Amino acid sequence: MIFKWFDERLEIEKFKAKFLRKTFPSHPTFLLGELALFSFITLVMTGVFLGFLYEPSTKMVSLFGAMVPAAYASVVRIDLLPMGLIVRRIHHWSAMLMIAAILAHLMRIYFSSAYRKPREINWLAGLGLWGLTMFAAFTGYLLPYSQFSVTATSIAYFISKSVPWVGDWMSRLLFAGEFPSEATVPRFFFMHVMLIPAALIGLIGLHLVILVKQKHTEPPANKNRKEAQGGKRLIGLPIWPEQGVISMSFYLFLLFVIVLVSTYIPLNPVETYGPPSPGTPVMRPDWYFLPIYGFLKLIPGDLSFSILGGKITPETIGGVIFPGFLVLVFASIPFLDRAKGPQPYMANPLRRPFMTSFGIAGGVFLCMDVVAGYIDVLHIAPQTMIIYTILATLAAGGISFALLRLYNGKRGNDVT
Amino acid sequence: MVERDAGTTEGKAGITRRRFTLGVLVASLLGAAGSVLTLLKVLSPEKQGGGYVTTIRPGDRLVYARGGETGVTVRASSMKVGDAVLVYPSSKASNPANLVQLIRLKETDLKPPTNIGLTDQGFVAYSAICTHLGCTVSWVENQKSPDASYTECFCHNSIFDPARGAKVMGGPAPIPLAQIGVKVTGEGALIFTSDFTGPIGPQV
Ligand code: HEM
Ligand code: FES
Numbered sequence: 001m002i003f004k005w006f007d008e009r010l011e012i013e014k015f016k017a018k019f020l021r022k023t024f025p026s027h028p029t030f031l032l033g034e035l036a037l038f039s040f041i042t043l044v045m046t047g048v049f050l051g052f053l054y055e056p057s058t059k060m061v062s063l064f065g066a067m068v069p070a071a072y073a074s075v076v077r078i079d080l081l082p083m084g085l086i087v088r089r090i091h092h093w094s095a096m097l098m099i100a101a102i103l104a105h106l107m108r109i110y111f112s113s114a115y116r117k118p119r120e121i122n123w124l125a126g127l128g129l130w131g132l133t134m135f136a137a138f139t140g141y142l143l144p145y146s147q148f149s150v151t152a153t154s155i156a157y158f159i160s161k162s163v164p165w166v167g168d169w170m171s172r173l174l175f176a177g178e179f180p181s182e183a184t185v186p187r188f189f190f191m192h193v194m195l196i197p198a199a200l201i202g203l204i205g206l207h208l209v210i211l212v213k214q215k216h217t218e219p220p221a222n223k224n225r226k227e228a229q230g231g232k233r234l235i236g237l238p239i240w241p242e243q244g245v246i247s248m249s250f251y252l253f254l255l256f257v258i259v260l261v262s263t264y265i266p267l268n269p270v271e272t273y274g275p276p277s278p279g280t281p282v283m284r285p286d287w288y289f290l291p292i293y294g295f296l297k298l299i300p301g302d303l304s305f306s307i308l309g310g311k312i313t314p315e316t317i318g319g320v321i322f323p324g325f326l327v328l329v330f331a332s333i334p335f336l337d338r339a340k341g342p343q344p345y346m347a348n349p350l351r352r353p354f355m356t357s358f359g360i361a362g363g364v365f366l367c368m369d370v371v372a373g374y375i376d377v378l379h380i381a382p383q384t385m386i387i388y389t390i391l392a393t394l395a396a397g398g399i400s401f402a403l404l405r406l407y408n409g410k411r412g413n414d415v416t
Numbered sequence: 417m418v419e420r421d422a423g424t425t426e427g428k429a430g431i432t433r434r435r436f437t438l439g440v441l442v443a444s445l446l447g448a449a450g451s452v453l454t455l456l457k458v459l460s461p462e463k464q465g466g467g468y469v470t471t472i473r474p475g476d477r478l479v480y481a482r483g484g485e486t487g488v489t490v491r492a493s494s495m496k497v498g499d500a501v502l503v504y505p506s507s508k509a510s511n512p513a514n515l516v517q518l519i520r521l522k523e524t525d526l527k528p529p530t531n532i533g534l535t536d537q538g539f540v541a542y543s544a545i546c547t548h549l550g551c552t553v554s555w556v557e558n559q560k561s562p563d564a565s566y567t568e569c570f571c572h573n574s575i576f577d578p579a580r581g582a583k584v585m586g587g588p589a590p591i592p593l594a595q596i597g598v599k600v601t602g603e604g605a606l607i608f609t610s611d612f613t614g615p616i617g618p619q620v
Contacts, residue, residue, distance in 0.1 A: 151551060155571065158549040162620035172460035180512070183461070278481045278502050278515050278544070280551040282570040297572040301548070301589045314588040315549055315620055376573045382587065 016240070024243040025218045025236035027346075029112075031250060032105035036129075038251045039098035040200065042258065046091040047193060053078050056189035058145060058182045068275040071145035071185055075270050089262035095137045096267075097258065099288045102130045110359050112346035114217045116339035122214070123334050125207045127327070132200050134288060139192040141286070145185060146273040151280055153188075154179055159319030164310025167320075180276075220345045284373060294372030295322050298382050298389070329362075351415055353404035361397030368392050468513040468545060468617035472596065476505030478541075478606040481515060492537065492600045495520045498562025500555035500578075502544055505608060513616060516596060517544040517553060517567060518606070519578045525563050529581035534597035534610055541608075542567070542582045542593040543616040548574050550618045553593065567593070590619050 007013050024030070055074035063073040078084040106126060109115055115123035142153040157179040161171040176183035215234055218226075222235045237243040285293050296318035304313040312321075337355055349356045368389040371378070375385050408415045478490045481502040490503055500519040508514050523538040530540060544552050551571035558564040566585070567576040574587030582593035597610030 151571070155549045155551070158618040158620055161618070167620065169460055172462070173456060176459070177461040278504075278512075278552055280554065280570055293572075296549075296588060299588045301574065301584050301587060301591075304590055311620075313590055313619060315618065318588065319549075376570070382573075 019212075020240035020244075021238050022212065023234040023236040024239055025216050025222065025234050026243075027219045029108040030216065031247075032101055032108055034247055034250065035101035035254065036098050036105055036133075037204065038254055039094045039101055040133075040204070041251075042094040042255065043091060043098065044197060046087050046094065047197070049087050050078065050091060051193050053081070053084070054143065054189075056143070056186050058180075058185050066275075069145045071143060072270065072275045075144040075146075079271065086259070086262050089265075089267050090258055091140075092267045093258055093262050093265075095133075095140065096286065096288070099130075099133055099137065102126075102133060103288075106130065107359070107363075110333070111349040111356060112217065113337070113339075113343070113349075113352060113355065114346060115334040116337065116343045117334075118214050118342050119210075119217075120334040122207060122210045124331060125203060125210065127330055129200065129203050129207060131327070132196055132203065136192060136196040136200065137286065137288070139188045139196065142185065142188045143192065144268070144270045145276065146268075146270040147276050147281075148268070148270070148273040148283055150180060150276040151283060152285055153184070159315055162311075162313055162315040163320050164307075164312060164316060215344070217346045218344060220348060223345060282376070287370075290373045291366045291369040292319065292323055294369040294374075297375060298369075298372050298386050300382065350404060350407060351413055353401050353408065353415055356404060357397045357401035360400045361393050364396035365389065365393040468550075469511075470513040470543075470612060470616060471508055471511050472505045472514050472516075472608050472611070474597070474607075474609050474611075476508065476608045478503040478516070478518060478598065478608065479506045479509075480504075481509065489605050490518065492539065492604050492606060495539075497522050497538060498557060498565050500557075500565070500567070502552070503541075503606075513545065515544040515552060516541050517555065517593075518598065519555070519567075521579055522563060525579045527580050529583065529592075530579065531581070531595050531597075531613060534595055534613070536599040539598050539600065539606065540578060541596050541598045542576070542578065543596065543612055544593075545617045546571065546574055546589060547591050547593060547615075547617065547619055548572055548587070548589040591615070 003012070053074060055070045057070040059070045060067045061070045061073050062068075063076060068076075075088070078088055109123065109126070138156065142149045153175075157171055157175050160174055161167045163170055172178070174187075175181075176187040216236075218234060218236070226235055237246070284290065296315075299314040299318045301314055303317065304311070306312060349359075368385075372382075372385050372389065375382060380388070405415070479487050480490060481504045487506075487509070489506070490501065495501070495518075497520055500517055503516050503518045504514050505516075518539060518541045521538050521540060523535075526532055526535055526538070526540060534540075542553075546553050546569035548569060549571060551569050553567050553569045553574075553576065556566055556568045558566075563579070565578075567578050567582065568574070569576075569587070569589065572588050574589035575585040576582040576589070576593055577585050581595060584590075584592060591614070594612035594614040594616045596608060596612050598606050599609045601607055
C-alpha cells in the first residue's frame with residue numbers, strides 16, 4: 001500500500017531494477033571502503049550530538065571556580081553528561097578508524113593495481129578524501145581547547161606559516177589571523193562541522209558515482225567463470241538485498257566494537273591535559289600525524305636557505321615539503337604505472353615485483369618516520385635515525401624485490 | 417534568420433555575437449576573480465592580537481608563570497644552582513611572547529656566547545618559546561651534576577645549552593633562544609634589565 005503510493009510518485013520499482021540489482025563483487029578487502037564510509041556516518045551522528053552542546057568560543061568563563069576558555073568548559077560539561085563522555089570518545093575513535101580504513105583501502109587499491117585505467121580519477125578522488133579527513137581531524141582537535149589542542153594547533157600554525165611565499169597569507173586565512181587568538185576557534189568550528197563534512201559528502205558522492213559507472217574491479221578468480229558465461233556482467237552479489245544486508249550487519253558489528261572500545265578505552269582526556277597553560281609536556285599527535293611529527297625531528301636545525309625570495313627552514317622541509325612530496329608521489333602513481341587497456345580485474349601483487357616492493361619500501365619508510373617520533377624515549381640521535389631510516393627503506397624494497405623476482409622466476413611467471 | 421544575419425554582418429558591425437559574448441564572459445570572470453581576491457583578503461586579517469611580540473620592559477618584576485605560586489614574585493634565595501623556572505613579567509601574563517625561562521647556574525659556568533653582562537649572580541634568562549615551532553621549552557634537571565642540566569623542547573627534542581647563550585646542541589631548532597637581561601634587586605626579587613637580544617619564537 002504505502003510502497004505503491006510512493007512508487008506511483010517516485011518510480012521506486014524502476015530505481016530498484018536499475019540500481020539496486022547492480023552487482024557488488026565480493027572480496028573481503030572490498031569492505032574497507034565501506035568501513036571508512038560507515039565511520040564517517042558514525043562521525044556525523046555523534047558530531048551532531050556534540051554540536052548541540054559545544055560552545056565555539058575562547059572567552060574565559062568560570063568552571064568549578066577556575067577561569068577557563070568557554071570551549072574547554074563546554075567539553076568538560078559534555079563529559080559530565082550521561083553518555084556524554086562516551087559519545088565524545090566514539091567520535092574520536094571513529095575519526096581514527098576512518099583514517100585507518102582509508103589507509104587500508106588505499107593499500108588494497110595500490111597492491112592490486114586497481115588505480116590503473118580507467119580508475120585514475122577515482123584514485124585522485126580517494127586521495128582527496130584522505131586529505132579532507134585528515135583536515136577534519138586536525139580542525140576537530142583544536143575544538144576542546146585544552147593544553148594539548150592549543151599546542152598541536154600552534155605547531156600546525158607555524159608549519160603553515162613556513163610555506164614559502166604564500167605561508168603568511170595562508171596561515172592567516174586558515175587560522176583567521178594569528179594564532180593564538182580568539183578568532184581561530186569559531187573559524188575551525190565552522191570548517192569542522194560544516195565546510196569539511198559538506199566537501200566530504202560531495203566527494204564521497206563523486207567517488208561512488210564513478211565507482212558505479214566504471215564498475216568495481218573483480219577478483220581474478222572470476223575471470224574463467226565470466227569467460228565461460230560469455231557475459232560482461234560482474235560476478236558478485238546484488239546490492240539489494242544480499243550485499244545490503246551484509247553491509248548493514250557489518251556496520252552494526254562495527255558500531256558494537258566502537259561503542260565497546262569507547263566505553264573502556266579513554267582517548268583525549270581533556271580534563272587531564274587541562275586548559276591552555278604555559279609549559280609543554282611531552283605530547284605526541286594522533287597516530288596518523290606521527291610520520292610528519294617524526295620527520296620534523298630528523299631535520300637538522302641549521303638546514304635553511306632561501307630561493308627566489310622564499311625562505312626554506314627546517315619547519316618548511318619537515319612540515320611542508322615532505323608531506324607535499326608524499327602527496328605528489330601518491331597522485332602520480334596511476335600516471336607513471338599505466339595500463340594499455342581497461343583493467344577489469346585486480347592484479348596479483350606477487351606478479352608485480354616492482355610496484356609491490358616500491359609500496360613495501362614506502363610503507364617501511366613511513367613506519368620508520370613514526371619510529372623517529374620516539375627517538376627521545378629510544379635515545380637515538382637524529383643523525384643515526386636518518387641512517388636507520390634510509391637503510392631500512394632500501395633493505396625492505398631491495399629484499400622484497402629480489403624475493404618476488406625469485407618467486408616468479410621459479411614458477412616461470414612473466415611479471416609486469 | 418535574424419541570428420544568421422548577426423553572424424554574417426561581421427564586416428559591417430565590426431563585432432560578432434560570439435566575440436561579444438566572449439568579451440562579456442571574460443570581463444565578468446575578471447570581476448569575479450577580483451571580488452574573490454577581496455573576500456580572501458577580508459578572511460585573512462593582519463592582526464588579531466596574537467603573534468609573538470613581547471611587551472617586557474626593563475624594570476618589570478619576574479613572577480612565577482605556573483604552578484601553585486603563579487603570579488608570585490620570584491625570590492633569588494628560593495632558587496639554588498641548577499634550578500630553572502618559567503616566569504612572566506608581573507601583570508603581563510596574557511601575552512605568550514613574554515614567557516621566559518629563568519635559570520640559575522654557577523657564575524663561573526657561564527661562557528660566551530652568553531651575554532654575561534645580562535646575567536647576575538648566575539641568574540640567566542632566555543625566551544621560553546622554542547624557535548622551531550613555538551612550544552614552551554622545559555628544564556631537564558640533572559640531580560647528580562647540576563651543570564649537566566639543559567633546556568629541551570619536548571615537541572621535537574631541540575636541545576639548548578643554557579651556559580652558552582642557549583646555543584642549539586641538537587634537534588631541529590634553527591637559532592638559539594634569545595637572552596634577556598635580569599638582575600637581583602636589593603630586596604632579593606628579580607627584574608628584567610633589557611630587551612631580548614634576538615628574535616623570539618619560530619623563525620618563519
Ligand atoms: C558532520 C560531521 C561532524 C560534526 C558535526 C563534528 C562535530 C564535532 C564537534 C562539535 C567537536 C567538538 C567536541 C569535542 O571535542 O568533543 C568535534 C571534535 C572532533 N572531531 Fe568532529 N565532527 C564531524 C566530523 C568529523 C570528522 C569527519 C572527523 C575526522 C575524521 C572528526 C574528528 C574530530 C576530532 C578528532 C575531534 C576532537 C575530539 C576530542 O575532543 O577528543 N569529526 N567534532
Ligand atoms: S617546537 Fe620545539 S623542537 Fe619543535
